[in-house]
Amino acid sequence: MPTTVDAYAAPSATEPLVKTTIERRDVGPKDVLIEIKYAGICHSDIHTARGEWGEISYPQVVGHEIAGIVTEVGSEVTKHAVGDRVGVGCMVNSCRECENCLAGEEQYCLKGNTGTYASVDRDGTVTQGGYSTHVVVDEDFVLRIPDALDLATVAPLLCAGITTYSPLRHWNAGPGVRVAVVGLGGLGHMAVKFAHAFGATVTVLSQTLSKKDDGLAMGADDYRATSDDATFRELRNSFDLIINTVSAPLPMRKYLGLLALNGTFVSVGAPPEPMEVPVFALFNQRRSFAGSSIGGIRETQEMLDFSAEHGIAPETELIRAEDVNEAWERVLRSDVRYRFVIDIATL
Ligand code: NAP
Ligand code: ZN
Numbered sequence: 001m002p003t004t005v006d007a008y009a010a011p012s013a014t015e016p017l018v019k020t021t022i023e024r025r026d027v028g029p030k031d032v033l034i035e036i037k038y039a040g041i042c043h044s045d046i047h048t049a050r051g052e053w054g055e056i057s058y059p060q061v062v063g064h065e066i067a068g069i070v071t072e073v074g075s076e077v078t079k080h081a082v083g084d085r086v087g088v089g090c091m092v093n094s095c096r097e098c099e100n101c102l103a104g105e106e107q108y109c110l111k112g113n114t115g116t117y118a119s120v121d122r123d124g125t126v127t128q129g130g131y132s133t134h135v136v137v138d139e140d141f142v143l144r145i146p147d148a149l150d151l152a153t154v155a156p157l158l159c160a161g162i163t164t165y166s167p168l169r170h171w172n173a174g175p176g177v178r179v180a181v182v183g184l185g186g187l188g189h190m191a192v193k194f195a196h197a198f199g200a201t202v203t204v205l206s207q208t209l210s211k212k213d214d215g216l217a218m219g220a221d222d223y224r225a226t227s228d229d230a231t232f233r234e235l236r237n238s239f240d241l242i243i244n245t246v247s248a249p250l251p252m253r254k255y256l257g258l259l260a261l262n263g264t265f266v267s268v269g270a271p272p273e274p275m276e277v278p279v280f281a282l283f284n285q286r287r288s289f290a291g292s293s294i295g296g297i298r299e300t301q302e303m304l305d306f307s308a309e310h311g312i313a314p315e316t317e318l319i320r321a322e323d324v325n326e327a328w329e330r331v332l333r334s335d336v337r338y339r340f341v342i343d344i345a346t347l
């Protein structure tokens with residue numbers, strides 16, 4: 001018998017979120033029931049709920065940065081126990097058979113992974129996300145939260161954390177590697193922290209210098225304003241890796257010009273509109289333009305364990321559930337320091 005739980009949902013692409021109830025499925029043999037304590041607000045929640053990435057069905061509950069406590073486990077569950085502190089990120093299932101799933105890259109499942117929200121689940125229902133009091137998830141897609149991480153601030157690691165950790169690892173950010181992070185929001189601030197922890201030299205490219213002190217405190221070595229054209233002249237040909245976290249399209253010719261020989265520009269930012277890539281800017285310095293999507297379950301656990309070991313945590317602002325619409329507006333104005341987290345106890 002499904003359970004009715006409280007949630008905040010988007011009634012349509014154009015209306016504010018409203019408090020409502022949704023149904024959670026019965027706990028199956030391999031399922032874990034999680035009492036959600038905290039849910040991070042990702043810019044993807046806004047893109048999705050407002051239909052910017054394509055049509056979805058409504059009402060839709062979003063939220064894919066989930067931290068909570070296990071309150072029930074199915075009869076065949078072996079990885080988690082009642083009382084465990086756990087997290088759920090952007091995926092709740094995948095085919096588990098394709099070569100990418102077998103390689104631990106479930107985010108690139110050849111049959112398509114099942115998203116935590118706005119995705120069709122195995123039972124044919126649409127998945128509903130973490131702006132809610134409870135969720136039922138297959139144990140294989142539930143992450144362990146290490147003891148050293150505070151449950152109240154850990155949630156953003158489940159999306160913002162892994163989405164930046166994964167490309168930094170893939171493109172070998174480390175000592176001697178010059179990394180630029182474009183945009184100091186939810187993803188950007190985690191990119192700075194991880195790139196610094198990996199030993200890379202880190203420059204933040206932000207619209208203004210208003211967050212410079214914060215960026216330097218997070219581990220950046222340099223901080224430049226993209227509103228100043230001198231930035232693009234002075235930093236020409238100077239980065240091995242650029243991680244772009246901006247939610248809007250960028251003038252790519254200018255940004256590609258910042259890459260050094262064999263440098264790579266990786267977009268994790270997901271603007272709804274296409275970005276024009278002038279190929280001549282790629283010929284010069286044999287540059288690459290790439291994208292990256294979240295990270296696999298194994299790597300997400302590795303990222304959580306790494307964060308615990310290195311004392312890395314998101315900078316968060318805890319909000320009450322009723323303030324979620326205002327928080328969304330602030331995200332859209334780039335007025336976020338650096339991730340909103342909903343205290344689900346207020347829902
Ligand atoms: P966010 O907190 O809003 O951060 C985005 C930052 O980009 C802003 O803080 C701002 O930084 C900068 N920015 C915003 N609008 C801009 C504009 N018009 N021009 C230049 N810079 C601008 O968002 P987020 O949650 O980090 O997400 C960022 C993007 O990543 C979104 O598109 C999201 O959907 C996407 N995403 C992708 C994945 C993936 O798997 N690839 C996963 C999660 C999220 P400054 O104020 O410093 O300039
Ligand atoms: Zn996200």
Ligand code: ZN
Nearest residue numbers: 095098101109
């Ligand atoms: Zn697969």
